[in-house]
Amino acid sequence: MNDSENKKRSLAFSASEEPRFWWHRLPGSNYVPPIYAFLSEDEWQLMREWYAQTSRENLIGECAVPLMSFLQGFIMGNIIHRIVQLGTHSGYSALLLGFYLHKMGARRGLFSLEIDESFCHYARSWLKRAGLSNVVQVEHRSSLDPLSGTLAREYLGEAPELVFIDSSHEYGSTRDELDYWYRELAPGGTIVLHDTSEFAADFDVTKQGGVRRAFDEWRGRNPGVESFSFNKDVRSMDAPPSAGKDFCGFGLIRKSL
Numbered sequence: 001m002n003d004s005e006n007k008k009r010s011l012a013f014s015a016s017e018e019p020r021f022w023w024h025r026l027p028g029s030n031y032v033p034p035i036y037a038f039l040s041e042d043e044w045q046l047m048r049e050w051y052a053q054t055s056r057e058n059l060i061g062e063c064a065v066p067l068m069s070f071l072q073g074f075i076m077g078n079i080i081h082r083i084v085q086l087g088t089h090s091g092y093s094a095l096l097l098g099f100y101l102h103k104m105g106a107r108r109g110l111f112s113l114e115i116d117e118s119f120c121h122y123a124r125s126w127l128k129r130a131g132l133s134n135v136v137q138v139e140h141r142s143s144l145d146p147l148s149g150t151l152a153r154e155y156l157g158e159a160p161e162l163v164f165i166d167s168s169h170e171y172g173s174t175r176d177e178l179d180y181w182y183r184e185l186a187p188g189g190t191i192v193l194h195d196t197s198e199f200a201a202d203f204d205v206t207k208q209g210g211v212r213r214a215f216d217e218w219r220g221r222n223p224g225v226e227s228f229s230f231n232k233d234v235r236s237m238d239a240p241p242s243a244g245k246d247f248c249g250f251g252l253i254r255k256s257l
């Protein structure tokens, strides 16, 4: 990788036709978003290599710029040092959140659960290369395992301040994850869950309504809890330009004190 390409950071992605780089081809997106601009040269170089390798090996399943931008701003603005992630995949958000937590001085800051053992090995190897092994733990375990909450608390030192759900996208599992992890969350803590739009309901392989239905029902059962569903009504990637750019949508739940 040469230096001039490294300097362009994510601007170079706009020339790619790979579906994963859809955001970088949007009109007006010809700038480096803060999620990448904030990284050191070495950190960005590692992310570039991660992108190149995961493209070659077809290990693509990460969230994209809009949601990661929200997470970075929310975590760094609110000094959040204890995060649980449900679904690690090949490590995109584990690496970026790890870099942010590291800059914030957090150690043992992200506990990331993943049911696929090969993804656990893969993500761990990149986290080790990134020097983040003391910031992020990838745990080979289901988000719904009765021990997951206890292990997360042991690793983080206290209950999580943020739980980021981006796992099976299935209605039944998401319904159970919301109940389980709301209990595990620290008072005043936040759940961020990806894929709450109508468009993303199709990701549910059980065809039962996906994250959207699970979240809608959870909100109905918990009317006194602050929550919000962003881009809930987006049905396709052809939403008007004024809509939020994450056509998969995301939801927020804030645990009462």
Ligand SMILES: C[S@@+](CC[C@H](N)C(=O)[O-])C[C@H]1O[C@@H](n2cnc3c(N)ncnc32)[C@H](O)[C@@H]1O
Residues within 6 Å of the ligand: 061, 062, 063, 064, 086, 087, 088, 089, 090, 091, 092, 093, 094, 113, 114, 115, 116, 119, 141, 142, 143, 144, 166, 167, 168, 173
């Ligand atoms: C969309 S990917 C996560 C991407 C990740 N948030 C990122 O941006 O890098 C979903 C992952 O969740 C994992 N998964 C699905 N169900 C799970 C469960 N019950 N517990 C833990 N991981 C799960 C899948 O194996 C898959 O790797």
